[in-house]
Amino acid sequence: MQQLFAQHSEYNLNQLIDSALEHNYLLKANDKNVFIKQTEIEQLHTNYQPRxxxxxxxxxxxxxxxxxxxxxxxxxxxxxxxxxxxxxxxDWGDTKKKKEFAQAEIKLNDDVRRQIRNTIVYGVSTTYLDVMMAAYQIEVLENSIRQIESQKQHTRNLYQIGKVSNIDVLKTEVQLSVEQKKLQTAHNDYAYQLTKLKNLCYLTVEELPMIENNSNKLFEKYSTESYDLKALSGLVLENHAAITGMNKKIELEQKQRDLYANENRxxxxxxxxxxxxxxxxxxxxxxxxxxxxxxxxxxPYFGGSGFKLKMKKSDFKIEQLNDEKQQIYLDFKREIDLTLNQISDVKDEIINNEKIIALSTETLNNATVKYQAGQGTILDVLDAQSILTDTNLALQKAKISLLQKILYLHYLSGNDAYPFAQNQ
The missing domain is CATH 2.20.200 (Outer membrane efflux proteins (OEP))
Structure with missing residues (x-):
């Protein structure tokens, strides 16, 4: 793994997120909404000034x-x-209510900004883990190639003393070529994920960035933690920007209704x-x-009664927003429940892969000893090596997958803190 991160400049997850948030133009555009609403409030100050x-x-x-x-x-x-x-x-409080309405819009904009920000953080963190997975693929495949090259040398030695035929050498070379092709694909995927991460974070370095890999530490910490559906669902209802944003939309519509009522004052x-x-x-x-x-x-008659219909429309809008809020909450709760089940499945998969690795390592050692003693075939050795490599890859994928599920829970709960921040 060291050769993958040999350059002097390495980015950790916090630095990557910082860069993405600092340079994201959608966030910058959202910040301008605050200035727009503040200008509207200043404009309202002129309502009592002579014209x-x-x-x-x-x-x-x-x-x-x-x-x-x-x-x-x-x-x-x-x-x-x-x-x-x-x-x-x-004006019977009309200007005051319009100021309160504009201030409520600023508060709503804060939740919109939180949603944008948390989506950026989640996207960068997910891609960071994808980079780690691509790096592990390279590591596992390079180790497998070293094992096969070592086996190839043993096979040549046995062929030279007449214990095996040239077919065994060819089979080993074929398997070696297959693994080298997989390694090239893994390198391409690693470069792709790095490029994707570089663009997400607006990094200006010309070469691909080097990323600090602390996923093993993250796995060691988070693989043993447990999560409660009720607690996470409560956190969503209390803290998630989508839910708090709906609360502020409802409050905003109530203020709009008050403004409609003021039309008859x-x-x-x-x-x-x-x-x-x-x-x-x-x-x-x-x-x-x-x-x-x-x-x-x-x-309030004929054309002057239009404010009543506007107030009625606001009542329906408030009911609609409450229904949407309830549906958003249920969707989040369902996603959390599914993710918790997936975390349990991934943990079981990790345990099973660790057992298979132990068994396949023993099988590979036995097959190698028997083959070198003339009692086994090269296919037994190569099959055992292939199973060991595939299971190692599956284990690393499962570990990264577990971190991704935990990251998704962090995102679903509406947590504004950086994910895994205490480990950076």
């Missing part, structure tokens, strides 16, 4: 009516300018208008102003 408007017009009359003649004199031109001011005095406002009208520029006469306080109210 000023100004207008100017020029017109020409063919003849003047008496009231216009009193304003404009004998001029047939009309210059009119005004400045208006409008200010909300009280009156608005108290003040206003002022100052105007100048004269036949010529500059204005020297006919200044006028008008100030006052008003109240605006839409009667």
């Amino acid at each position: 000023l408007a100004a207008s100017a017009s020029f017109s020409y009359w063919k003849f003047l009516l008496p009231n216009k003649q009193r304003l404009l004199g004998n001029a047939l031109t009309d210059m009119y300018t005004d400045i208006t001011a409008y200010q909300t005095i009280y 009156p608005e108290l406002y003040s206003y002022g208008i100052a105007s100048w009208e004269h036949g010529y520029i500059p204005f020297g006469k006919n200044f006028n102003y008008n100030i006052g306080v008003g109240i605006r109210y839409t009667l």
